[in-house]
Amino acid sequence: MQLIIAFILIIFLLSVKGQIPQLPNYSCNENDVSIQLTLSSLSHSAWNSISNCSLQQCNVNSNNNSCFSSSTHCFDYRSINNTRYCAPAISCSILERCDNITQTCSTNNSICVINSCCSSQAVCLPLVTTTMCEKGWLYTNNMTNARTQHKASVLPNGRILITGGYTGNNVALNTAELYDLPTGTWITTGRLADARWIHTSSVLLDGKILVAGGFNGNISLNSAELYDQSTGTWTTTGNMTHTRHVHTACTLSSGLVLVTGGLDNSGFALNTAELYNSSTGTWTSTGNTIDTRYWHTASALSNGKVLVTGGEAGGASNTTELYDSSTGTWTATGYMITARYAHTASVLSNGKVLVTGGFNSIALDSAELYDPSTGTWAATGNMSDARYLHTASVLLNGKVLVTGGFNSIALDSAELYDPSTGTWTHIDSMANPRFFHTASVLSNGLILIAGGDNNNALNSAELY
Numbered sequence: 515m516q517l518i519i520a521f522i523l524i525i526f527l528l529s530v531k532g533q534i535p536q537l538p539n540y541s542c543n544e545n546d547v548s549i550q551l552t553l554s555s556l557s558h559s560a561w562n563s564i565s566n567c568s569l570q571q572c573n574v575n576s577n578n579n580s581c582f583s584s585s586t587h588c589f590d591y592r593s594i595n596n597t598r599y600c601a602p603a604i605s606c607s608i609l610e611r612c613d614n615i616t617q618t619c620s621t622n623n624s625i626c627v628i629n630s631c632c633s634s635q636a637v638c639l640p641l642v643t644t645t646m647c648e649k650g651w652l653y654t655n656n657m658t659n660a661r662t663q664h665k666a667s668v669l670p671n672g673r674i675l676i677t678g679g680y681t682g683n684n685v686a687l688n689t690a691e692l693y694d695l696p697t698g699t700w701i702t703t704g705r706l707a708d709a710r711w712i713h714t715s716s717v718l719l720d721g722k723i724l725v726a727g728g729f730n731g732n733i734s735l736n737s738a739e740l741y742d743q744s745t746g747t748w749t750t751t752g753n754m755t756h757t758r759h760v761h762t763a764c765t766l767s768s769g770l771v772l773v774t775g776g777l778d779n780s781g782f783a784l785n786t787a788e789l790y791n792s793s794t795g796t797w798t799s800t801g802n803t804i805d806t807r808y809w810h811t812a813s814a815l816s817n818g819k820v821l822v823t824g825g826e827a828g829g830a831s832n833t834t835e836l837y838d839s840s841t842g843t844w845t846a847t848g849y850m851i852t853a854r855y856a857h858t859a860s861v862l863s864n865g866k867v868l869v870t871g872g873f874n875s876i877a878l879d880s881a882e883l884y885d886p887s888t889g890t891w892a893a894t895g896n897m898s899d900a901r902y903l904h905t906a907s908v909l910l911n912g913k914v915l916v917t918g919g920f921n922s923i924a925l926d927s928a929e930l931y932d933p934s935t936g937t938w939t940h941i942d943s944m945a946n947p948r949f950f951h952t953a954s955v956l957s958n959g960l961i962l963i964a965g966g967d968n969n970n971a972l973n974s975a976e977l978y
């Protein structure tokens with residue numbers, strides 16, 4: 515990550531030209547991704563010896579674009595056609611030269627970098643995605659299937675697995691696809707035994723993905739299945755005791771997966787909870803939550819407990835409860851200031867839990883923090899936009915990115931929460947308004963937004 519940040523910073527310092535003869539105004543700041551360089555997803559590909567990397571390298575430790583020779587720190591660049599270039603930060607000899615009059619490149623897959631380490635000669639840098647700054651959002655390839663109310667999990671190999679979802683006309687999907695980070699492409703990967711939406715997707719300690727429950731257009735499901743990234747195949751595993759959709763699933767440090775609440779096949783809200791043990795492939799009940807709930811959240815805290823918040827329970831709920839996995843029991847903890855469902859909950863690096871937005875007669879802009887050491891909730895800054903059915907992702911720098919959601923219409927807006935100040939900053943909007951989408955933190959720190967709803971199920975994806 516540091517290498518990638520360093521590299522993006524280098525690019526910030528260089529003058530860059532795209533295909534457009536008119537130079538755009540660049541106003542990059544910390545929150546912008548000025549140019550997406552798809553380096554290898556392998557964090558140490560810098561030491562790949564695909565070719566001789568003894569080339570001139572920009573000095574990443576200084577802001578003056580000075581260069582030095584190095585036989586290490588070679589990056590694995592990939593062009594859109596997956597051609598690999600092993601080169602130091604910017605190599606001169608490997609790279610196509612820009613047209614010396616228009617300062618453009620012959621393909622749209624490269625950008626012209628002037629004032630690079632290649633001194634007087636402007637060079638074309640091959641990229642998977644070429645998006646100039648002004649926006650922190652990057653376009654990436656469309657998914658194979660348009661889908662909403664699907665789920666996403668980050669695999670141990672860095673790929674993102676997208677499963678199931680709704681396409682409209684009461685049709686559930688049984689397809690799954692992978693987002694491949696180095697190439698920015700989507701790869702279909704097997705089929706689920708059961709088509710489903712509003713299910714859950716959990717990463718097990720052995721790297722398999724457990725998909726459980728959901729709705730298939732006719733019925734609520736109790737079935738569960740496992741995805742194996744090494745074979746790209748799906749196998750069914752034990753059924754849950756209860757059918758459920760709009761439930762939650764959370765992987766405990768023991769490796770068990772805790773599933774809570776949801777709606778059953780009759781549309782009744784559940785207070786049941788159960789645990790999946792991957793060594794037996796079976797589910798066992800583990801106490802009942804104090805309240806029935808669906809459209810709630812469940813978060814594994816750093817102290818080993820699980821915090822369940824709010825949800826729909828004959829109206830929006832302000833109650834929260836804790837699961838103690840050592841005793842298998844549930845106890846009430848502090849009331850949220852605002853009752854809410856279809857909200858988000860994120861565990862911050864300081865151990866507190868940030869709850870944002872949701873619905874309670876109206877869409878909510880409020881946010882609050884749970885302190886596990888006191889069991890109490892405190893208000894924090896309000897978002898600029900009220901929203902529910904949105905996403906919240908903890909970035910590698912500790913900030914929280916909130917995207918999209920619904921408030922009478924699908925929203926394209928995005929905001930960043932800074933835990934150190936408790937404030938929100940409105941950032942550039944996504945290209946597409948969306949709710950019921952997914953947001954996944956990639957290993958390189960970018961956030962992949964995929965699919966969702968804007969009157970129709972969406973196939974589009976974007977990176978922040």
Ligand SMILES: *[C@@H]1O[C@H](CO)[C@@H](O)[C@H](O)[C@H]1NC(C)=O
Nearest residue numbers: 534535536537538539540648
């Ligand atoms: C850059 O900004 C200036 C002043 O804000 C504006 O006049 C100009 O049109 C902008 N150029 C582009 C390419 O947007």
Ligand SMILES: *[C@@H]1O[C@H](CO)[C@@H](O)[C@H](O)[C@H]1NC(C)=O
Nearest residue numbers: 563565566567568569584585
């Ligand atoms: C790499 O290049 C350097 C400098 O040109 C040379 O000394 C070295 O032998 C080369 N290494 C390999 C493995 O080709």
Ligand SMILES: *[C@@H]1O[C@H](CO)[C@@H](O)[C@H](O)[C@H]1NC(C)=O
Nearest residue numbers: 573575576577578579580581
């Ligand atoms: C540029 O940075 C290098 C390494 O930090 C330093 O040796 C050199 O003096 C700097 N040059 C200028 C012009 O600041």
Ligand SMILES: *[C@@H]1O[C@H](CO)[C@@H](O)[C@H](O)[C@H]1NC(C)=O
Nearest residue numbers: 593594595596597621623640
């Ligand atoms: C990929 O594109 C580069 C030019 O950008 C070209 O030289 C190379 O042959 C292409 N490779 C493949 C496999 O198409």
Ligand SMILES: *[C@@H]1O[C@H](CO)[C@@H](O)[C@H](O)[C@H]1NC(C)=O
Nearest residue numbers: 611612613614615616634635
């Ligand atoms: C531009 O490049 C062409 C050929 O690549 C060369 O003949 C010409 O002298 C160059 N012009 C300048 C101003 O460098």
Ligand SMILES: *[C@@H]1O[C@H](CO)[C@@H](O)[C@H](O)[C@H]1NC(C)=O
Nearest residue numbers: 532533534619620621622623
């Ligand atoms: C680059 O993109 C522009 C605008 O999308 C398009 O007009 C042009 O044909 C493209 N050039 C190449 C070489 O693909």
Ligand SMILES: *[C@@H]1O[C@H](CO)[C@@H](O)[C@H](O)[C@H]1NC(C)=O
Nearest residue numbers: 654655656657660972973974
């Ligand atoms: C993505 O799909 C939309 C339609 O859903 C289409 O308009 C757009 O051109 C596609 N983009 C790419 C890069 O294929």
Ligand SMILES: *[C@@H]1O[C@H](CO)[C@@H](O)[C@H](O)[C@H]1NC(C)=O
Nearest residue numbers: 685686709729730731732733
């Ligand atoms: C739902 O029920 C209809 C009518 O019985 C049937 O055609 C359809 O295949 C069912 N869908 C699923 C996903 O089971």
Ligand SMILES: *[C@@H]1O[C@H](CO)[C@@H](O)[C@H](O)[C@H]1NC(C)=O
Nearest residue numbers: 736737738750751752753754
């Ligand atoms: C799961 O339940 C379904 C019916 O809901 C049944 O057809 C299936 O055989 C069960 N699977 C297992 C592994 O018990």
Ligand SMILES: *[C@@H]1O[C@H](CO)[C@@H](O)[C@H](O)[C@H]1NC(C)=O
Nearest residue numbers: 768769770790791792793794
């Ligand atoms: C899972 O089940 C196995 C076999 O019954 C048991 O040995 C193991 O302790 C269970 N795992 C957990 C985390 O409880």
Ligand SMILES: *[C@@H]1O[C@H](CO)[C@@H](O)[C@H](O)[C@H]1NC(C)=O
Nearest residue numbers: 830831832833849850851853
């Ligand atoms: C929680 O909600 C209930 C019912 O909506 C309300 O009666 C109660 O006062 C609320 N509790 C707190 C502490 O806000």
Ligand SMILES: *[C@@H]1O[C@H](CO)[C@@H](O)[C@H](O)[C@H]1NC(C)=O
Nearest residue numbers: 878879880881893894895896
């Ligand atoms: C946040 O918004 C709520 C209403 O949604 C309002 O009561 C509260 O005063 C606001 N808090 C701040 C810090 O602006």
